[in-house]
Amino acid sequence: MRLNEIVFNDAQPVESYGPGFFRIGGERIDGPVIAAPSGTRTWGGFEDVQPLLDLAADVDVIFVGTGADIAHLPQTLRDQLDAAGVGVEAMSSPSASRTYNVLLSEGRRIALAMLPV
Template sequence: MDVTPLVPSGAQIIQAYADGTFRISGTVHDGAVIVFPDQTVNWTVSTDMGVDDFAPLLARASELDVVLLGLGAGVANPPFELRRALKDRGLAVDFMDTGAACRTYNVLMAEGRRVAAALLPV
């Protein structure tokens, strides 16, 4: 019996992450990425992470129910002001370590949810 979830053809699946890279649907990406169900883009993000860093996600906010923000190996909540600013602009962001964000993205995407993952490398 096959118990793997059915994934739509062309959907972006996070297969692996390590040593500053991600393998997504067979393609290796160096550094931070944003994974949407239909595409993966390199993500240029500043060390002090502000609203402007989320421009690619804000541009597609109406298409997303949730954004999973993978913060690397550990979790540290971004400043309240950033969280509030993103919410005010229509982004529901969940903050977690990158591994949890990768796993959660795959599950939600396979369920057909409108999700994206913004991932800092480990």
């Protein structure tokens, strides 16, 4: 088996999560979060669309973690992201974290927006 060191550049993998928080890049962030090539920051949730639209030029897909369980995204959010030309995949936050970490390690152009579990 060959092991390679993973270099994440400015983007940081999700290290852990728990009730109401995420740990990304060694920092605990309470509440909803966005992790992207430009860095990690808090997020206002589904109504806070502009930070996601700002990522459209830098990523191909945004994984949206909907909390402990998978849920449908609000149609207005999905429509705005579609109009901006960025793909969006909704899944539970634990699944979104794992998917993001794997694709980030492959150097993919992705971002993550998550609600806490």
